Amino acid sequence: EMPPVKGDVVFNDVTFGYTPKQTIFEHLSFHVKPGETIALVGPTGAGKSTVINLISRFYDVNDGEILIDGMDIRNVTLNSLRNQMGVMLQDTFIFSGTILDNIRYGKLDATEEEVMEAAKIVRAHEFIINMKDGYRTVIKERGSTLSAGQRQLISFARTLLSDPKVLILDEATSSIDTQTEIILQEGLDRLLEGRTAFIIAHRLSTIKNSSRIFYIADKKIQESGSHDEL
Numbered sequence: 001e002m003p004p005v006k007g008d009v010v011f012n013d014v015t016f017g018y019t020p021k022q023t024i025f026e027h028l029s030f031h032v033k034p035g036e037t038i039a040l041v042g043p044t045g046a047g048k049s050t051v052i053n054l055i056s057r058f059y060d061v062n063d064g065e066i067l068i069d070g071m072d073i074r075n076v077t078l079n080s081l082r083n084q085m086g087v088m089l090q091d092t093f094i095f096s097g098t099i100l101d102n103i104r105y106g107k108l109d110a111t112e113e114e115v116m117e118a119a120k121i122v123r124a125h126e127f128i129i130n131m132k133d134g135y136r137t138v139i140k141e142r143g144s145t146l147s148a149g150q151r152q153l154i155s156f157a158r159t160l161l162s163d164p165k166v167l168i169l170d171e172a173t174s175s176i177d178t179q180t181e182i183i184l185q186e187g188l189d190r191l192l193e194g195r196t197a198f199i200i201a202h203r204l205s206t207i208k209n210s211s212r213i214f215y216i217a218d219k220k221i222q223e224s225g226s227h228d229e230l
C-alpha cells in the first residue's frame with residue numbers, strides 16, 4: 001500500500017525501451033518537488049507519453065528507479081499508486097449518462113453539492129447550467145455532443161473530486177477559441193493548486209504557466225527554467 005503522498009517525483013538514472021533494441025531514454029534523472037507544474041514538450045515520438053506511462057507504471061523501467069516521496073513505485077500496489085494519481089488523457093473518458101454522474105465518477109459517493117462545488121472551482125459550472133437540463137443533461141457515450149473544451153472541463157471537475165496529489169495531463173490538441181482557452185487555463189490553474197503536475201502541453205498558455213519546461217529529445221530531457229529560454 002502506498003500511504004498518502006506529498007507528490008515528490010524522482011527519476012533516478014532511468015533507462016527504458018519498449019523493445020530491447022530501441023531505448024527511448026538513457027540515464028534519465030530529474031527531481032520534481034511537490035506542487036511543481038512540469039510542461040513536457042518536444043517532437044512527436046520523442047517520449048513525452050512515455051514519461052507518463054512510466055510514472056503511472058504502465059511499463060517498468062529497464063534500469064534505474066522512479067521514486068514517489070522516496071518510495072520505489074515497484075514496491076507498492078498498482079491500485080494504491082494509481083489512487084494517488086489523476087490521469088487526464090486527450091480523449092476524456094465520457095460515458096452515456098448525466099453530466100452529474102460523469103463528474104461524480106471521480107468520487108462515487110460525492111453528493112450533488114460536492115459535484116457542483118468542484119465544477120464551480122474548475123469553471124465548468126457555467127457551461128453546464130446553460131445546458132438543457134443542467135447537471136441532469138444526458139450526454140452520449142464519448143461525449144460527442146460536447147465540445148473538446150467542455151469535455152476537458154468535465155475531466156477537470158472529475159479529477160478535482162478524486163483529489164490526487166500527482167496530476168498527469170495530455171492536453172487536447174484540437175483547436176479551441178480564445179475565450180475557451182482562457183476558461184480552461186483558469187480551471188487548470190485551480191486544479192493544479194497544491195498538486196504536482198506533468199502536462200504534455202500543446203497550448204502556449206499552459207507552457208507559460210508551468211514552473212519548469214522539460215524539452216524531450218535525443219533520449220534525454222533538456223531542462224529550461226521558463227518559456228523565454230526556449
Ligand code: ATP
Nearest residue numbers: 018019024042043044045046047048049050051216
Ligand atoms: P507524440 O507527440 O506523437 O504523442 P510522444 O513524445 O508522446 O509523441 P511516445 O508516445 O512517448 O512519443 O513514443 C516514443 C517512442 O516510443 C516512439 O518512437 C513510439 O513509436 C514508441 N512507442 C510508443 N509507445 C509504444 C509501445 N506501446 N510499444 C512500442 N513502441 C512504442
Ligand code: MG
Nearest residue numbers: 048049050200
Ligand atoms: Mg504522446
